[in-house]
Amino acid sequence: MADTIQQQLDAIEQDALAQVEQAGDAALLEAVRVRFLGKKGELTAILRGFGALSADERPAAGKRVNATKQRVHDAIARREASVAEAVRAARLSGHQLDVTLPSFGSPAGHIHPLAAMTREICDTLGALGFSIADGPEIEDDYHNFEALNIPPEHPARDMQDTFFIEDGLLLRTHTSPVQIRVMQEVQPPLMIIAPGAVYRIDDDNTHSPMFHQVEGLMVDEGINFAHLKYVLTTFLRETFGPDSPVRFRPSYFPFTEPSAEVDIGCVICGGKGRSETGNCRVCKGTGWLEILGAGMVDPAVFEHVGYDSERYSGFAFGVGVERIAMLKYGISDIRLFFANDQRFLEQF
Numbered sequence: 246m247a248d249t250i251q252q253q254l255d256a257i258e259q260d261a262l263a264q265v266e267q268a269g270d271a272a273l274l275e276a277v278r279v280r281f282l283g284k285k286g287e288l289t290a291i292l293r294g295f296g297a298l299s300a301d302e303r304p305a306a307g308k309r310v311n312a313t314k315q316r317v318h319d320a321i322a323r324r325e326a327s328v329a330e331a332v333r334a335a336r337l338s339g340h341q342l343d344v345t346l347p348s349f350g351s352p353a354g355h356i357h358p359l360a361a362m363t364r365e366i367c368d369t370l371g372a373l374g375f376s377i378a379d380g381p382e383i384e385d386d387y388h389n390f391e392a393l394n395i396p397p398e399h400p401a402r403d404m405q406d407t408f409f410i411e412d413g414l415l416l417r418t419h420t421s422p423v424q425i426r427v428m429q430e431v432q433p434p435l436m437i438i439a440p441g442a443v444y445r446i447d448d449d450n451t452h453s454p455m456f457h458q459v460e461g462l463m464v465d466e467g468i469n470f471a472h473l474k475y476v477l478t479t480f481l482r483e484t485f486g487p488d489s490p491v492r493f494r495p496s497y498f499p500f501t502e503p504s505a506e507v508d509i510g511c512v513i514c515g516g517k518g519r520s521e522t523g524n525c526r527v528c529k530g531t532g533w534l535e536i537l538g539a540g541m542v543d544p545a546v547f548e549h550v551g552y553d554s555e556r557y558s559g560f561a562f563g564v565g566v567e568r569i570a571m572l573k574y575g576i577s578d579i580r581l582f583f584a585n586d587q588r589f590l591e592q593f
């Protein structure tokens with residue numbers, strides 16, 4: 246009886262080893278393992294034949310079955326390793342990697358067009374003697390409105406659709422509050438510019454809820470409109486070219502008196518007001534583009550900061566950074582600045 250079992254074992258082992266050799270991938274090997282070593286496998290089934298063995302014969306027969314199982318198991322493991330190695334070798338030989346090739350390199354980052362424009366504006370004005378001042382973007386009503394001669398019911402508040410926060414706080418609607426903060430801190434003479442972000446509830450292709458301004462303020466004894474005119478004309482000709490026409494138009498701001506809006510000759514139609522197809526769309530046929538607001542500081546503002554308006558006078562101006570950049574580079578949609586589209590940004 247024991248001999249019969251040994252013969253069966255030998256036959257199964259031979260069969261198993263042959264199948265292991267033929268199995269060419271991991272899935273086939275697994276099938277072989279299940280077939281011979283699994284719970285319902287052939288080597289497990291053979292234990293059922295033990296019923297015919299005497300009690301003396303059983304331990305030895307059991308050992309043989311286990312030894313056979315072990316050999317089949319080891320053969321599968323060896324074959325698995327060599328199949329895996331073959332797969333790896335095939336993959337490597339199909340994949341040539343030349344480590345001496347130059348790399349693709351990573352594109353160099355650069356300054357955002359608005360940051361570059363702000364720097365350019367500040368450099369031009371810096372060369373005229375202005376130094377940079379800073380103020381908070383979260384402002385209080387007093388600095389953003391009240392001290393700039395815009396009392397609570399003043400209609401000028403409507404022009405600046407304000408993001409209110411709470412407890413009298415708001416997102417500053419212009420950089421003009423920096424004028425107040427500076428004058429609260431220092432005595433004249435002073436010449437400052439204040440670049441920064443401002444916020445208004447406004448959103449179309451020429452308005453963004455967040456945009457940038459540069460504020461200017463010069464205060465001393467004897468400052469008059471001629472100083473204002475010289476500084477702004479010089480600034481605009483540095484920015485748009487030495488021959489750029491500049492004109493000053495009477496206007497109104499609560500914090501300046503007299504006030505002016507300053508125009509440059511239209512950069513699109515060259516001041517003619519007409520294009521080949523009709524009226525110039527950018528200047529709407531006028532030949533002029535409004536570029537900034539300015540004026541002589543209103544004595545009421547000086548009163549708020551404790552300056553003697555009999556002794557001191559000054560001028561102020563405010564310019565939109567996006568507006569200057571759009572005109573200078575012929576950009577028709579302000580939202581392009583904030584969309585972070587590489588194709589746009591890479592042009593600068």
Ligand code: DAH
Binds near residue numbers: 421561
């Ligand atoms: N703060 C004004 C605005 O945002 C711009 C402005 C106009 C600023 C006249 C000034 C100024 O300093 O004098 O619309």
